[in-house]
Amino acid sequence: NTNDTAVVVLRGVFDVTDSLTAYAAYGWKWGGYDALISRSTLLNNAGDISITGIRSARDGRQQSCEIGLRGDFMTGAVKHEWNISGNRFTSDNTFKDLQIPIAARTNYYNLSFGPAPDLTRYDAMGPTSSA
Structure with a gap:
């Protein structure tokens, strides 16, 4: 399993006058993971466990x-506060998933997971994009 993530967050505030403030913020995240995830x-009560996996x-x-x-x-005697802002968000992702259809069985008190799953079909899959 690998997890590689980088994050940048910048924020600035500038008081133009006693009654006017300008602000700006920027955030960027790049990252992902590559994992074999199991669900048990x-x-x-005897400790029997069923295990399925997702690549x-x-x-x-x-x-x-x-x-x-x-x-x-x-x-006059009334103070008014106001704010105006604009923002933008973008997200580009690629992903691929394969649920491993064969569930392994083992026992909590005598763990034995058998052979590694066959990932040939997963390795041949191309990624899906959500850009």
């Missing part, structure tokens, strides 16, 4: 940004 189900790989990039102004002003 305890079948009875899964993910890779993706997400970006977000925001920019805005906020401030306040008075009209």
Whole structure:
């Protein structure tokens, strides 16, 4: 199993005047994983376990940004606060999954998982994109 992720987060705030503030933020994440994930189900009090697996790989990039102004002003004795902003989010991902159809059985008190699963079909699959 591998997991490789990088993240960048930047944020800035600038007081233009006592009643006006500008702000901006940017975030970027790249990462993914490549794993054989198992799911185990305890079948009875004797410790029998059923195990199924999923071979899964993910890779993706997400970006977000925001920019805005906020401030306040008075009209007589009443103070008003306001904010205006814009933002954007993008996400591009590739993934491939294969549920391994054969469930292995073992016992909690005498673990034996048998041979490794045949991943020939998974290795031949191309990734799916969600761009």
